[in-house]
Amino acid sequence: MTRKYIDCREFPSDMNCSVAIAADSEDELMKVAVQHAVAVHQHADTPELRQQIRQLFKDGTPPVEYR
Known part of the structure; x- marks a missing residue:
């Protein structure tokens, strides 16, 4: 199984x-x-939000530093 992340x-x-x-x-x-999206960014938990989030998943782990 490949680890996934969102950043x-x-x-x-x-x-x-x-x-x-x-x-x-x-x-x-x-x-x-x-x-996180609901508590911090004040988004509503909707099927559309979940679909958008799933499209942002990447394989691996996030970099320690970001640009």
Whole structure:
């Protein structure tokens, strides 16, 4: 199984979020990424949000430093 991640640093925002999340399964990553999007970025947990998040998953682990 390939580790997956999503990295908020790739998406400019007013809050300059520096969170990167990695997990061994897409289901686990989705759960935590949605929790973060709702709690921190004030998004609503909708099927559309989950679809958008899933499209942003990448294989591997996030870099320690981002550009």
